[in-house]
Amino acid sequence: MANKSRYDxxxxxxxxxxxxxxxxxxxxxxxxxxxxxxxxxxxxxxxIPADIRAAGGVSRMSDPKxxxxxxxxxxxxxxxxxxxxxxxxxxxxxxxxxDYIDESxxxxxxxxxxxIDKTKFKVPFVCGAKDLGExxxxxxxxxxxxxxxxxxxxxxxxxxxxxxxxMNSEIRRIVSMREDELFDVAKELQVPxxxxxxxxxxxxxxxxxxxxxxxxTPADAALMMxxxxxxxxxxxxxxxxxxxxKRAQAIxxxxxxxxxxxxxAELSEDLGEAMVGINPHEIEILMAERGx
Amino acid sequence: xxIAVLAVQGAFIEHEKxxxxxxxxxxxxxxxxxxxxxxxxxxxxxxxxxxxxxLLRELDLYEPLKxxxxxxxxxxxxxxxxxxxAKELSNDEKRHFGTMDISVKRNAYGxxxxxxxxxxxxxxxxxxxxxxxRAPYIEKVGDNVSVLATVDxxxxxxxxxxxxxxxxxxxLGSDLKIHQYFLDMVKGx
Numbered sequence: 117m118a119n120k121s122r123y124d125x126x127x128x129x130x131x132x133x134x135x136x137x138x139x140x141x142x143x144x145x146x147x148x149x150x151x152x153x154x155x156x157x158x159x160x161x162x163x164i165p166a167d168i169r170a171a172g173g174v175s176r177m178s179d180p181k182x183x184x185x186x187x188x189x190x191x192x193x194x195x196x197x198x199x200x201x202x203x204x205x206x207x208x209x210x211x212x213x214x215d216y217i218d219e220s221x222x223x224x225x226x227x228x229x230x231x232i233d234k235t236k237f238k239v240p241f242v243c244g245a246k247d248l249g250e251x252x253x254x255x256x257x258x259x260x261x262x263x264x265x266x267x268x269x270x271x272x273x274x275x276x277x278x279x280x281x282x283m284n285s286e287i288r289r290i291v292s293m294r295e296d297e298l299f300d301v302a303k304e305l306q307v308p309x310x311x312x313x314x315x316x317x318x319x320x321x322x323x324x325x326x327x328x329x330x331x332x333t334p335a336d337a338a339l340m341m342x343x344x345x346x347x348x349x350x351x352x353x354x355x356x357x358x359x360x361x362k363r364a365q366a367i368x369x370x371x372x373x374x375x376x377x378x379x380x381a382e383l384s385e386d387l388g389e390a391m392v393g394i395n396p397h398e399i400e401i402l403m404a405e406r407g408x
Numbered sequence: 409x410x411i412a413v414l415a416v417q418g419a420f421i422e423h424e425k426x427x428x429x430x431x432x433x434x435x436x437x438x439x440x441x442x443x444x445x446x447x448x449x450x451x452x453x454x455x456x457x458x459x460x461x462x463l464l465r466e467l468d469l470y471e472p473l474k475x476x477x478x479x480x481x482x483x484x485x486x487x488x489x490x491x492x493x494a495k496e497l498s499n500d501e502k503r504h505f506g507t508m509d510i511s512v513k514r515n516a517y518g519x520x521x522x523x524x525x526x527x528x529x530x531x532x533x534x535x536x537x538x539x540x541x542r543a544p545y546i547e548k549v550g551d552n553v554s555v556l557a558t559v560d561x562x563x564x565x566x567x568x569x570x571x572x573x574x575x576x577x578x579x580l581g582s583d584l585k586i587h588q589y590f591l592d593m594v595k596g597x
Binding site: 120124125126128129131132133134135136151152154155156157187191192193210213214215216238239240365368369371372373376379 | 415416417418419420421422438439454455456458459462463466467487488500514515518519520521523524525537539541542577580
């Protein structure tokens with residue numbers, strides 16, 4: 117039978133998620149609510165980022181039994197997080213046939229220097245990035261999807277906006293360069309020349325790029341889409357809010373019709389209380405600074 | 409020739425690019441007012457069928473599109489799009505358009521580790537690349553449905569009148585043969 121790399125198939129699964137919303141869930145019940153509300157995938161984790169922040173201490177991969185419970189509860193793809201650099205947690209997630217691994221700064225890093233060599237795995241990885249260099253370094257390590265880091269668990273979209281704008285302005289800079297200048301960019305970003313060349317020619321990352329970290333409202337989600345995100349992760353924003361089901365549905369529709377302000381206005385009505393936000397200047401742990 | 413592409417979620421841009429390359433005009437359907445425009449054919453792309461099925465109903469697209477398909481509008485569904493067309497889903501109580509007399513099994517090859525690539529012949533088209541991503545396959549077809557391709561004994565492409573259903577993703581990669589086949593269907597309609 118003909119060949120196509122596992123990496124291609126993994127990048128292509130991310131393509132199928134485009135225009136969708138991936139929601140953090142902690143129980144099978146929440147997973148079902150998310151699926152019924154129109155999530156295109158769920159992220160299974162024991163505690164959502166806002167609670168991880170509140171609890172402090174070391175945060176690790178979730179109990180595989182809990183993840184399996186969520187896999188059985190829904191028919192959409194199930195993702196789960198492992199710690200940065202913790203390749204054994206990743207091996208465990210692969211062993212339970214997770215659809216996507218998030219090597220995530222939301223958990224406590226297990227390695228302060230090296231990320232996981234993601235080329236050694238059959239299952240796909242998504243990684244966070246706050247600029248183009250981080251994104252291309254993760255892709256070089258085998259990530260088949262990228263998301264902004266944002267600042268998870270804050271309900272504050274400012275960091276996701278900053279990261280998306282930064283990545284896209286760096287892409288525009290590379291597109292505008294002469295070809296003989298790309299060698300120096302590769303050196304500056306610490307990535308192979310071929311990746312820089314891809315960005316120069318295609319005006320985009322070689323993989324799908326979602327927004328994540330601090331998205332709490334339909335307007336936040338639409339903002340990220342208008343800034344160029346191909347889809348949105350919503351972590352604490354849904355199940356930390358007053359009416360999770362309604363808010364989840366509204367965010368899904370806002371992502372589909374992200375330029376229709378009239379529809380987003382209607383979707384924003386009567387959503388109940390949004391999650392209580394915290395300002396990144398008021399918090400002690402900046403998760404986005406983990407894993408560069 | 410104008411082809412509308414359902415763009416509520418999924419890999420719709422990939423379809424648009426291929427159709428444009430073959431000289432068709434395309435536009436996206438994201439809400440009811442988009443249906444005011446004229447179109448000669450409809451593409452239901454890959455993505456998550458649960459999301460598309462839900463948004464079709466909530467954005468008031470479901471009834472008008474179903475009516476158009478029943479009246480003979482040429483339609484081309486890939487992966488999730490095939491699920492939207494199926495009259496029956498063997499492992500899901502939900503039904504969507506249900507206009508095509510086929511029974512489809514969702515996630516028939518399992519999770520992402522079961523995703524694969526093949527090259528096989530489609531009747532009337534020839535050998536094509538086939539990318540299966542958490543794909544469904546067709547378990548049963550009605551009398552009016554022609555089976556166009558099988559892989560390992562499972563039906564992966566079928567046609568019933570103006571409805572073309574494919575369980576893999578012809579919108580990935582660069583082979584335009586299946587899209588050309590659909591445009592020829594639209595021309596002949």
